[in-house]
Amino acid sequence: MSDTDFRQGYRRWHLGLLVVVLVGIGLRFWQIERFKALVFDEVYFAKFAQAYLAGEPLFDAHPPLGKYFIAAGIWLSQHSPFLSAFEGGMLTPEIGLTPFSYRWMNAWVGSCIPLLVAGIAHGLRWGSIHQRWTFALLAGGFVAIDGLFVTESRYALINIYMVFLGLLGHWLWLQVSLDSQTVPVFKKIVYRFCAAVALGGAIATKWNGLGYLLSLFIWEAWQISKIHHQALLKRKLVSGLVCCLIYGVAIPAITYSLIWWPHLRLTHLHLTGGALASLHVSLFRFHQQLTSSHAACSAWYSWPLLIKPIAYWYEEVGSQAYTVNNMGNPILWWLSSSGMMMLGLEQMIRLKNKLENKLKRKSDVEPMAKPAAKPAAKPENVSWTAADSAADSVSAYLLIGYLANWLPWILVGRCTFIYLYMPAVVFSFMTLAWLLSEWLYASSTRVRAMGLVMLGAIALAFFFWLPLSLGSPLTPERLHLRWWLSSWI
Incomplete structure (x- = not known):
């Protein structure tokens, strides 16, 4: 690639990232x-924030x-002239705040997630450099336009913070x-x-944030397992164990505990092991006792198929219906799930x-064969991941990140909801973006055309279902056109 081509591609990459x-x-x-009332779980989280x-x-x-x-976000909107300029005049009756004041932080943090995913x-x-840029732009773009992520970012809900922090941890690592x-x-230690x-x-946002930590260190263990040089493998096992204890256990645990300190102060408790343990026993019992069913409950195995989204808001005004639904982009979800299955x-x-090749090589070794020469030591300046393609x-x-954030829900017997799939579906989106970044540069015209058709279908689905994410008015007839499955109603 010439310097001119690289510079042009680099400019296009930054322009594409800016568009995303x-x-x-x-x-x-x-x-x-738009809605000057508490929407869905804002009845809890906005009120809890106000109580803090x-x-x-x-x-x-x-x-x-x-x-x-x-x-x-509420405090900053009340003390910042810049943010105050964006607030409307009407207050939410339940809490006496403008909707912008308790929603803008979600929107801002949610806007950063596509950038993190692209990173x-x-x-x-x-x-190649072009495939790498395409992979990043598609992955970030899918998160930017997906209905579930858009909806969760527009209201004072907490899933978006867990996803943001989990992905930030992955990007830094x-x-x-x-x-x-x-x-x-020094740079390695800081990052x-x-x-x-x-x-x-x-994890201090929601406990299922633990999946991000779990997936990262399973992936690190997988990379160590690929090392074939025994001396280097032993060193990496020791350093990997120390790294896991420090960065995977000690620092996250200390961070998690310290984050509870303001909350404990409000309840007149000190940040001690006993107080924190007692509080967590109460939380665990609360979750264990959640046996009641809900119309929006959905089983973990149904999430990849987008069987049961949740209506966050529904209101009829004259001949128009205003509905907010956390339904993701169906075409994007179904293609992503197919891509993850392929992977x-x-x-x-x-x-x-x-395994078959290993067994075959083992069976082909003759008992009296001359011992093989000792393999040369791997140079220390070579990355220990270099042996892997x-x-x-x-x-x-991608596979470890997806499964570590999805499969643990098998163990949960209570009512679960589709927004719990958010940490896992990010890896599903990245998988589809990865496959498309390969297909779009394939030598076969048919394969390239297939990739373009998929992107076109995702774009059309985005515009078709966008009113459900934004709460835009629709006639009942147009609303029902978007209910492709009876379980979506």
Whole structure:
């Protein structure tokens, strides 16, 4: 590639990234004050945030960090002339605040998630430079336009903070992980420390943020398992164990505990192990006793198929219906789930072939054969992930990230909801983006056309279902056109 081509491609990459960011911001902030009432779980989280600012004790079924974010948004909107200029005149009767004041922080943090996802995809360093840029832009773009992420970002809900912090932890970790041998030690410590703090923050928003921590260290263990040089493997096992204890246990646990301190002060408790343990026993019992059913309950295995989205708001005004639904982009979800299934099958076949080849080599060794020469030591300046192909590393990262955030829900017997799939579906979107970034540069015209058709279908679905994410008015007839499945109503 010539320098001119590279510079032009680099400019297009930044222009594309700017478009993704602006689209994400526009979708999340446009008419954010449309409903001047508490929508869905805002009846809890906005009130809890207001209670924190008022210094009133409260009991919540989730850790406090998400409500701290909302409270910070309220406080800043009340003390910042810049933010105050965006507020409308009407207050939400239930809490006496403008909708902008308790929603804008969600919209801002939600707008940053597409940028993080693009950064993670770009940081995985796969393929040619153009494929890498395409992978990043598609991954970020899918998150920017997906209905579930748009809806969760427009209201004072807490899932978006967990996803943001979990992905931030992954992005920080990847900056110093893939070429760890060439990264300065101080930079590695700083980035990993910040990643561990972010991951602790994800867990301190909702407990299922633990999936981000789990997936990252399973992936690291997978990379260590690929090392064939025994001396290097032993060193990496020891350093990996120490790294896991420090950055995967100690720092996230300390971060998680410290985040509880303001909450405990309001309840006149000190930040001690006993007080924190007692509080968590109460929280655990609360979740265990949640046996009641709900019309919007959906089983974990139905989430990839988008069987049961949730209506956050419904109101009829004259001949128009205003509805807010957390339904993701159906075409995007179904294609992403298909792509994830393809990736899983490919990994299973690859593992089967490796095991068969290993057994065959073992059976072909003659008992009296001359011992093989001792393999040369691997140079210390070579990254310990260099033995893996980039495609293996990316596919393992995506598959592990997806399964670690999705499969633990098998163990939960109570009513669950589709928004719990948010941490996992990000990896599903990235998987589809990865596959498309390969197909769009394929030598076959048919394969390239197939990729373009998929992108066109996703774009059309985005515009078709967008009114449900934004709460735009629709006639009952047009609304029912969007209910393709009876369970969507």
